[in-house]
Amino acid sequence: MNYVRVEFILNPLQPAREILYADLDILGFEAIEDTQSGAIGYMPEIKFTETILENLMVRDLPDQKVEFKIDTIEQKNWNEEWESQFQPIQINSECVIRAPFHKKTEVAYDIVILPKMSFGTGHHETTFLMAQELFQHELKGKSLMDMGCGTGVLAILAKKLGAEDVEGVDIEEWAYENSIENAELNQTNDIKFFHGDVSLISNKQYDVILANINRNILLNDMKDYAKALKDNGSVLLSGFYETDVQAIVSAAKRNGLNFVHSKEKNGWAMIQLSK
Structure with missing residues (x-):
């Protein structure tokens, strides 16, 4: 399955980014990641039309500029991108969440997750x-x-x-x-x-x-x-x-x-x- 990758550039960044997160959730974006200038959202290509971006509440904020760049990526490219960026996350001293390609950790709860497009690493x-x-x-x-x-x-x-x-x-x-x-x-x-x-x-x-x-x-x-x-x-x-x-x-x-x-x-x- 191909995915659409939309990069949002916000000026100013706050409080617009929090509102953008809510927008993307409501519109059905399946994964969201932070960037220094805003956020990137991912949605299956079969569900995406550019017109849905007209409904962003963040665009109604006074003196708010919203720019976006749209790309289509293949599923295999998403996996490559994710693997290149994903780092193990330490929940506490007892628990680490990591990917299969990371070295096993010596904690009581070593959780291995291959997320694909799911939201939860x-x-x-x-x-x-x-x-x-x-x-x-x-x-x-x-x-x-x-x-x-x-x-x-x-x-x-x-x-x-x-x-x-x-x-x-x-x-x-x-x-x-x-x-x-x-x-x-x-x-x-x-x-x-x-x-x-x-x-x-x-x-x-x-x-x-x-x-x-x-x-x-x-x-x-x-x-x-x-x-x-x-x-x-x-x-x-x-x-x-x-x-x-x-x-x-x-x-x-x-x-x-x-x-x-x-x-x-x-x-x-x-x-x-x-x-």
Whole structure:
């Protein structure tokens, strides 16, 4: 599959970049990376039309200049580009997330991820926050669902931390397939991954639910998370900005969930909810 690579140049850079991230998420860009002058977004060529860039909210900011460069790259070129830039990421003293071509690390939790186009290597703030948070919870013997599992990295880490029945769901078929591949790389083949949406958890219950997606989907699916969470269970959410925390918490409370705490990193946030 070919991908479209769009480089966005922003002047001034802030607060435009945070708004651009939200734009790209809503428009369906599957991966985003920072640059010194803005950001680069990736989208499958079959889904991309240049007209969608006319709907960027960031372009409506007063005195804001937005320029972009569009290129088409083959899937193999994406992999080459990613491999040349990807570096292992240390979540804490016990955990490193790396690629298969990196040297094995001598830590307790050495996670191997080949992300392809999935969003979740630990480099993005939201994945980093969620991975760190998992170490603060007693997962041994717990059932856990990873909604929007992407690479499967959070489900894999949870399994290694002792979670018993671990499942993951992603609406994108390539992410679903990538999760299975990564589970095999980490000898966590008993994780059950599914291709689908939140409706797949409608008749199930879990001790822990993870969802690192985006603000709009989290707000829309909050009722489903609440229904699928066992009493005394926890929901860990990320994929949104620090400025979105109040809206997320309000939606959670409307659905019978309690706010426990939040963490932030470079403007991005994660929150823990309980039942």
